[in-house]
Amino acid sequence: MSLDHIVSVTIGGLTVGMIYALIALGYTMVYGVLKFINFAHGEVFTIGGYVAAFTLLTLGVNDGMSALAVAGCLLAAVVASVLVPMAIGFLVERIAYRPLRGRARIIPLLSAIGVSIVMQQSIILVFGSKPVTIPTLALSSASIVVGGIRIRVLALIIIVVSAVLMAGLTYLVKSTRIGKAMRATSQDMEAAEMMGIDTNKTIAFTFIVGSALAGIGGFLVIMYYGSLKFDAGFLYGLKAFTAAVLGGIGNIPGAVVGALVLGMTETYGVSVDLGFLAWFVVAGLVLGLYVQMVRIPRRRLQHIAEDRRTPEYERNLLNVYRLTPYHGVKTLLAERTDALLSVSAEHAVRLMAGNIFLAVVAAVMFVNANVRIDTRWQPVIAFVVLMVILMFRPSGILGEAITEKV
Amino acid sequence: MVHERTRTFLALSLVIVLALGMFGVTGCAAETDGETDGETTGEVEIIKVGVQTALTGPLPDYGAAAKNGIELAVEDFGTFEMDGTTYQVELVVLDDKAEPAESAVVAQTMVDEGVVGVIGSLTTGATLSAIPIYAENRIPQISGSVTGPAANADGVDTFYRTCWNDAVQGEALAVWAMELGAEKVVLMDDNGAYAVGLADVAEDTLQAEGVETLRQNCQSGDKDFSAQVANVKEFGPDAIIFTGYHPEAGLMRKQMVEAGLGDVIFMGGDGIKSAELVAQTGGEANAEGIYATFGGFPEEQQPGYAAFSAKYEETYGEAVGPYAQNNYDAFGALIAAIKQAGSLDTEAIIEALQTVEYEGVTGTFSFATAADGPVARGDVVVAGLTPANVPRYVVEGGEFVSVK
Structure with missing residues (x-):
């Protein structure tokens, strides 16, 4: 395995992950505010891609044009692929979801599935069932060579643009008035309304922003892959939704982290040797041990009344979590009257079982260091990693924390 | 009253069903009779x-x-x-x-x-x-x-x-790749029965001749092949045989070209022999020189x-x-x-x-009266068909043309 190989796989994984992230943000924002999964979101992404392709084809973009003209065409495509999904996001919310708000949760969900089918069929009606393709531009096939390693310019652009958009979104939610309104609506819709927040407007805004991001995702995909099929949104939507859950649904940075983990797993899983992958398991193990021995005892101690938090008690709790065999077993067997200590001991044993599992996995991988997993297992690997992560952290990597308190 | 009526109805239905059954049986019997004593001339x-x-x-x-x-x-x-x-x-x-x-x-x-x-x-x-x-x-x-x-x-x-049988194309692709001088070949399928069958036969044929092979897969509907392309690049083959269908084949070819693997011979079965393939590869330049076989003589x-x-x-x-x-x-x-x-x-x-x-x-x-390699029992044995004269096509100027 050469450095060249690892770099190209990493760039590939990051690119895929960033595209998942752009879509995942829409899922997670809507969930954060409404506790509702907008299954039509994947189709919004497809429409973004189709609109971009349609704009480029209508303008007849090709490399014969001057650089300025090409840039103009691309700009027009970006604008179109943002505006149209924005309008669709707004309309869908207004027509299919708002009238159902306050009903049982399953009802808007069904409505979302219906909208998704309608949108997919509409794409076929408007653009036909053949995949849409755009001519290859110099930009989309250009690559730079750094230290003998070939990297596609467009991959770098996708990574940078997505990162900037995500930073912008974080700023929007955290530090602006409308962001504050979003967080308030997410926390308690009725209370937010009483405080004078127009929740309808806020929710519409959430849909519009999510759809715009998905639209840009569609634009980047059509530029990067050169073609898009009417049903692409299904798979992308499914993966982005998975990424959102993986990172902690409702959590904006979580969606990005989840998407990157998913994208990297998909590419790394089947294109680097097990010996290399094992280091990731080792990193997971180290992180697990750190969390168990330092983070959790510290958090637990915060829940204990001041007067009981004696240095001796702290030491006891720490020992239980460090699973010093003697202390752990003693606490388990002694049936201490202190409920927290016994519960913690059991917790610690469970955590340790997980760590041992990771250690065994890492050991097996190191033994088979030169083996590479067959690409046939690509979708399975992503699923297994997802399950393992959700087993250790049911609320996702960064937790389900919807949004911070206003 | 109600009960009585129901019973009458049931009895009537039973009679009708039985009657129909009788007719049916007689009908059948008559036909069988016709078959058995049909020996007389002119009938x-x-x-x-x-x-x-x-x-x-x-x-x-x-x-x-x-x-x-x-x-x-x-x-x-x-x-x-x-x-x-x-x-x-x-x-x-x-x-x-x-x-x-x-x-x-x-x-x-x-x-x-x-x-x-x-x-x-x-x-x-x-x-x-x-x-x-x-x-x-x-x-x-x-x-x-x-x-x-x-x-x-x-x-x-x-x-x-x-x-x-599709397997004919698998063998034909392998033979063709060897004719083109390939010594290292990647076989890639889309996990579907058709593609896997084709790739298996091609792989067996190549390995029997001592050609080094690498097997890769994708899923139908995949868009991103960065993992596979990286694996292919590391392996450094002379040719890749993609046995799936044209949407994935086109994207794979495009991404290979973009990764600097445009010189690797790209081949496939009738699944890729479609006019759509050229558009999927991102233009004529990328599609130029793609080879495909077909599972039947041209019309x-x-x-x-x-x-x-x-x-x-x-x-x-x-x-x-x-x-x-x-x-x-x-x-x-x-x-x-x-x-x-x-x-x-x-x-x-x-x-x-x-x-x-x-x-x-x-x-x-x-x-065929017996299974023999890729040939299954009962397969059509076309006079004069060998792996080398299975129809071959190549993309030239954005279209598949027959290779003579």
């Missing part, structure tokens, strides 16, 4: 031939084309004379919806109908569940469109096909095609549908076997199918 005897196809389901156009082809064949060969008796074929057309479960039901119905042979079914997946039923009841089955190598894995002597090389297509268009008012001529030949071959056997005993017909040599629309062919 017309009806024989039943089953058509198991999929008129509904995912491939209705294929199903309709198969039925059309067979009906044309009935017009041409459906009435024949044997030992002084004139026989007339009556088709029993049943729809298996291209579903395995439905296919088993259809096969059983065919057996109950007492057909002397079956043309069909349409798809490999559905055929798999019908084959054992026909084999057990000793009814010969000839398909005109089942191309999957998995179809006759058990090697039963009741299954025959007039279309080429202009099929001796009876011109006449067949003229008749087809005249009868149905549309262009010849997929595999219609293979189904036409399937029916023709069945009748030829019956004539050769000189009897309507299915055991004798099966016996005759092993040796029959038939001159059809698609060419002169016989059926």
Whole structure:
């Protein structure tokens, strides 16, 4: 395995992950505010891609044009692929979801599935069932060579643009008035309304922003892959939704982290040797041990009344979590009257079982260091990693924390 | 009152059902009688031939084309004379919806109908569940469109096909790659039965000749192949054989070109031989030089095609549908076997199918009597076909053109 190989796989994984992230943000924002999964979101992404392709084809973009003209065409495509999904996001919310708000949760969900089918069929009606393709531009096939390693310019652009958009979104939610309104609506819709927040407007805004991001995702995909099929949104939507859950649904940075983990797993899983992958398991193990021995005892101690938090008690709790065999077993067997200590001991044993599992996995991988997993297992690997992560952290990597308190 | 009325109704229904049943039975009996004492000269005897196809389901156009082809064949060969008796074929057309479960039901119905042979079914997946039923009841089955190598894995002597086994293309691709001087070859499939079968055969053929291979896979519907491209780049092959379909093949080719692997020979089976492929690769420049094989001789090389297509268009008012001529030949071959056997005993017909040599629309062919490498029992053996002269195409100027 050469450095060249690892770099190209990493760039590939990051690119895929960033595209998942752009879509995942829409899922997670809507969930954060409404506790509702907008299954039509994947189709919004497809429409973004189709609109971009349609704009480029209508303008007849090709490399014969001057650089300025090409840039103009691309700009027009970006604008179109943002505006149209924005309008669709707004309309869908207004027509299919708002009238159902306050009903049982399953009802808007069904409505979302219906909208998704309608949108997919509409794409076929408007653009036909053949995949849409755009001519290859110099930009989309250009690559730079750094230290003998070939990297596609467009991959770098996708990574940078997505990162900037995500930073912008974080700023929007955290530090602006409308962001504050979003967080308030997410926390308690009725209370937010009483405080004078127009929740309808806020929710519409959430849909519009999510759809715009998905639209840009569609634009980047059509530029990067050169073609898009009417049903692409299904798979992308499914993966982005998975990424959102993986990172902690409702959590904006979580969606990005989840998407990157998913994208990297998909590419790394089947294109680097097990010996290399094992280091990731080792990193997971180290992180697990750190969390168990330092983070959790510290958090637990915060829940204990001041007067009981004696240095001796702290030491006891720490020992239980460090699973010093003697202390752990003693606490388990002694049936201490202190409920927290016994519960913690059991917790610690469970955590340790997980760590041992990771250690065994890492050991097996190191033994088979030169083996590479067959690409046939690509979708399975992503699923297994997802399950393992959700087993250790049911609320996702960064937790389900919807949004911070206003 | 209510009870009494119900009872009367029930009794009446019972009488009607019984009466109908009696009529039905007599009807059947009369027909069987006709079959057994049809030895007298000059009498017309009806024989039943089953058509198991999929008129509904995912491939209705294929199903309709198969039925059309067979009906044309009935017009041409459906009435024949044997030992002084004139026989007339009556088709029993049943729809298996291209579903395995439905296919088993259809096969059983065919057996109950007492057909002397079956043309069909349409798809490999559905055929798999019908084959054992026909084999057990000793009814010969000839398909005109089942191309999957998995179809006759058990090697039963009741299954025959007039279309080429996909495996032929697998071997042809491997042979072609070696002709082009490839010493390291990547095989890539899309995890579907068709693609995996093709890639398996190609891989076996290449490895037998000492060519180094690497197997890669994707999923149908995948867009990103960065993992596979990186693996291919590391392996450094001379050629890649992609056995899936054109949407993924085009994207794979595009991403390989973008990763600087444009010089690697890109080949595939009939799954990639589509005009769509060029658009999927991102333009003519990327598609240039892609090689593809095809699972049948081109129409202009099929001796009876011109006449067949003229008749087809005249009868149905549309262009010849997929595999219609293979189904036409399937029916023709069945009748030829019956004539050769000189009897309507299915055991004798099966016996005759092993040796029959038939001159059809698609060419002169016989059926393989034993499995041999990629060839399964009952596969069509086309006169003069070798892995090296399976039709070859190359993309030139954005179109597939025949390689001479």
